[in-house]
Amino acid sequence: MDGAAEVRITRREHFSAGHRLFLPELSDAENYSVFGPCSNPKGHGHNYRLEVTVAGPVDARTGMVMDLKRLHDVVQAVILDKVDHRNLNLEVDFLQGVQPTTENLAWAFFQELAPHIPKGRLRRIRLEETDRNSAEYEER
Amino acid sequence: MDGAAEVRITRREHFSAGHRLFLPELSDAENYSVFGPCSNPKGHGHNYRLEVTVAGPVDARTGMVMDLKRLHDVVQAVILDKVDHRNLNLEVDFLQGVQPTTENLAWAFFQELAPHIPKGRLRRIRLEETDRNSAEYEER
Amino acid sequence: MDGAAEVRITRREHFSAGHRLFLPELSDAENYSVFGPCSNPKGHGHNYRLEVTVAGPVDARTGMVMDLKRLHDVVQAVILDKVDHRNLNLEVDFLQGVQPTTENLAWAFFQELAPHIPKGRLRRIRLEETDRNSAEYEER
Amino acid sequence: MDGAAEVRITRREHFSAGHRLFLPELSDAENYSVFGPCSNPKGHGHNYRLEVTVAGPVDARTGMVMDLKRLHDVVQAVILDKVDHRNLNLEVDFLQGVQPTTENLAWAFFQELAPHIPKGRLRRIRLEETDRNSAEYEER
Amino acid sequence: MDGAAEVRITRREHFSAGHRLFLPELSDAENYSVFGPCSNPKGHGHNYRLEVTVAGPVDARTGMVMDLKRLHDVVQAVILDKVDHRNLNLEVDFLQGVQPTTENLAWAFFQELAPHIPKGRLRRIRLEETDRNSAEYEER
Amino acid sequence: MDGAAEVRITRREHFSAGHRLFLPELSDAENYSVFGPCSNPKGHGHNYRLEVTVAGPVDARTGMVMDLKRLHDVVQAVILDKVDHRNLNLEVDFLQGVQPTTENLAWAFFQELAPHIPKGRLRRIRLEETDRNSAEYEER
Numbered sequence: 001m002d003g004a005a006e007v008r009i010t011r012r013e014h015f016s017a018g019h020r021l022f023l024p025e026l027s028d029a030e031n032y033s034v035f036g037p038c039s040n041p042k043g044h045g046h047n048y049r050l051e052v053t054v055a056g057p058v059d060a061r062t063g064m065v066m067d068l069k070r071l072h073d074v075v076q077a078v079i080l081d082k083v084d085h086r087n088l089n090l091e092v093d094f095l096q097g098v099q100p101t102t103e104n105l106a107w108a109f110f111q112e113l114a115p116h117i118p119k120g121r122l123r124r125i126r127l128e129e130t131d132r133n134s135a136e137y138e139e140r
Numbered sequence: 141m142d143g144a145a146e147v148r149i150t151r152r153e154h155f156s157a158g159h160r161l162f163l164p165e166l167s168d169a170e171n172y173s174v175f176g177p178c179s180n181p182k183g184h185g186h187n188y189r190l191e192v193t194v195a196g197p198v199d200a201r202t203g204m205v206m207d208l209k210r211l212h213d214v215v216q217a218v219i220l221d222k223v224d225h226r227n228l229n230l231e232v233d234f235l236q237g238v239q240p241t242t243e244n245l246a247w248a249f250f251q252e253l254a255p256h257i258p259k260g261r262l263r264r265i266r267l268e269e270t271d272r273n274s275a276e277y278e279e280r
Numbered sequence: 281m282d283g284a285a286e287v288r289i290t291r292r293e294h295f296s297a298g299h300r301l302f303l304p305e306l307s308d309a310e311n312y313s314v315f316g317p318c319s320n321p322k323g324h325g326h327n328y329r330l331e332v333t334v335a336g337p338v339d340a341r342t343g344m345v346m347d348l349k350r351l352h353d354v355v356q357a358v359i360l361d362k363v364d365h366r367n368l369n370l371e372v373d374f375l376q377g378v379q380p381t382t383e384n385l386a387w388a389f390f391q392e393l394a395p396h397i398p399k400g401r402l403r404r405i406r407l408e409e410t411d412r413n414s415a416e417y418e419e420r
Numbered sequence: 421m422d423g424a425a426e427v428r429i430t431r432r433e434h435f436s437a438g439h440r441l442f443l444p445e446l447s448d449a450e451n452y453s454v455f456g457p458c459s460n461p462k463g464h465g466h467n468y469r470l471e472v473t474v475a476g477p478v479d480a481r482t483g484m485v486m487d488l489k490r491l492h493d494v495v496q497a498v499i500l501d502k503v504d505h506r507n508l509n510l511e512v513d514f515l516q517g518v519q520p521t522t523e524n525l526a527w528a529f530f531q532e533l534a535p536h537i538p539k540g541r542l543r544r545i546r547l548e549e550t551d552r553n554s555a556e557y558e559e560r
Numbered sequence: 561m562d563g564a565a566e567v568r569i570t571r572r573e574h575f576s577a578g579h580r581l582f583l584p585e586l587s588d589a590e591n592y593s594v595f596g597p598c599s600n601p602k603g604h605g606h607n608y609r610l611e612v613t614v615a616g617p618v619d620a621r622t623g624m625v626m627d628l629k630r631l632h633d634v635v636q637a638v639i640l641d642k643v644d645h646r647n648l649n650l651e652v653d654f655l656q657g658v659q660p661t662t663e664n665l666a667w668a669f670f671q672e673l674a675p676h677i678p679k680g681r682l683r684r685i686r687l688e689e690t691d692r693n694s695a696e697y698e699e700r
Numbered sequence: 701m702d703g704a705a706e707v708r709i710t711r712r713e714h715f716s717a718g719h720r721l722f723l724p725e726l727s728d729a730e731n732y733s734v735f736g737p738c739s740n741p742k743g744h745g746h747n748y749r750l751e752v753t754v755a756g757p758v759d760a761r762t763g764m765v766m767d768l769k770r771l772h773d774v775v776q777a778v779i780l781d782k783v784d785h786r787n788l789n790l791e792v793d794f795l796q797g798v799q800p801t802t803e804n805l806a807w808a809f810f811q812e813l814a815p816h817i818p819k820g821r822l823r824r825i826r827l828e829e830t831d832r833n834s835a836e837y838e839e840r
Binding site: 174242243271 | 618625
Binding site: 441443454455456518519520521522523524526527551552553554555556557558 | 705707708709710711712713758761762763764765768769
């Protein structure tokens, strides 16, 4: 394979978590007008689908951009172990003070993962909150 | 069509909700040993997929067992409006005192819906909590 | 394997077709009140997902209830070649005078297929009109 | 979050519609040779899956690129209300004279939606006609 | 909940394996005529989707028919550890001498799992070889 | 439509194949440490999902970037007929000496297909080995 060719690999993971979208300075009614039912004060949750994309040249011997098993292990340790079956507003260190929208989660997951992936290789985080709503953050 | 022929129709719906599995008389550690991460005291949640099956003869003129739009409206009013973006432990009248497992939810939804469907026609409730775990309750 | 054991096999197929739900003796407004947007006079259509289930003992040598390739060929010839990319109200011989609801289609497909499957083996037709609406007809 | 960071959000919608691919100056046989079974003169249809992607910086307070509920409302009013359960050749104002291929639909939907989304933010329309065939139009 | 009410729970698992359908007494050409491309002498494989259904009354305290985590552990130990990333013709003790069709696999998995599930509770094994072909074995 | 507008179309295909990841100069234990269970000496396999994306201007008369039926025929002849129900290590001419990882397959399929697609139009190959692992190769 041409040494310069870049291939992208994607690992898909799943987790379930609770969250609430709200601004503490607003009343419940005001929060509802901004965030809709996602502002429910007693919380709710989702099954999130997470995609992590890594890009790079393909190793001539192994045929891999990066071992997908190792990529899974990194995502498990850095993200899934902290968010799965957790309350995203209250229990995740790197989300303190972050509004847990799909947009912010995608961006925050990228920042958390990047130091654990060979430099410049983490390309994209895509996160589905439901079958209908998703967000992605990409760096090229 | 043969007058005696019974056909089953199924409507698939979605909702997102929060829940916690626990027994109040147990400690957090004891609850974890029974319910695993689903016992997380700060809650979490899921995107639930709900299937409602109604069986009956097909109307000779309309070709319908039951108008699927009307079935949707019933499920919306009786179930979805009460559980979507809600905390299943705290906010649903008909789930007070019910452990919100997928099994119990399927059974409870059946009891709630049955009085609103022509007698003897509600056949099955199937509920997926995740892509991997589901429960169904059926009456023939 | 125990000679009496019955196993069910299912083949899933797809087709796209147009249809309109209406009663000719009603006005467009009356049809709309009965059938909703499916009564649109200029037609519309769907990608249908069809499941055909055959049950029987497993052949001791081949390990098959019935060759799935042969089952596919039968469904292709008897159903798919007649309905795929067709108008279900106007172009399908065995649907003349049939209201093309999912219920009626499931029942009609069963009647068409049964003579082409070893006697008593065709068990169920399941038809999805959309991800949300489906019908099934079963004989045991 | 870094003020310059752009995140993409995607809303997925569904509609069912009828269409026919043909050129009026050709015979039915000639149209079949160009468009295959999609040229069936009596029409057929599909369940379309539509994805609308909007890109922009994330609002520091709400954590949103754009309220997904508002995005849904725009897509509903500008696209879905006009195409769902309609004949795409005959009943959609902005498709008059347009061959209703997936390619042309994706492009036309982009043009219709762009004026209703904050300037420069609409990024991509992706449209699946079936599980096997899709088209996308993107502006960066 | 009514003490007699039976609820069914289903756990969905995945594995990838290789197999070949053939009869040793036949030539390659004869095997092809019986089994088609699945008889390829150098083997091929599939991503199998496995569903295990257990039925029973719901425990009044836990709200469970059976702990789904424990069900997963049983399926992992009894089935998945033996078949995942394996050659089904050559490497699975309980499949020696079994033609590895989807039918036979579903039946064999049922026999293997039954002794590890509370007596009479294992209800159904459903196995998808591809999105189009599946088999199920059920005992009531 | 604006003459310069480029639209992308994607055709999704499926095939099942067997493979083994290994380096002949390594022992089985060493191969396991590099490739994990994918190095199983007796082979295994997957249901692959293949997406082929072609980009170009839309033809003013037909509304097509390229006839999707013709695109399918090319993919069938150039790729699917060679890999479906085959052993990717042993039976595919253009994969001789290639480690059959998802990365290498995506890249190799691109090279094979490019000469059969109008020059510069083949844009991307995306290949899913399982629901969790995929690779894509893109040229712009």
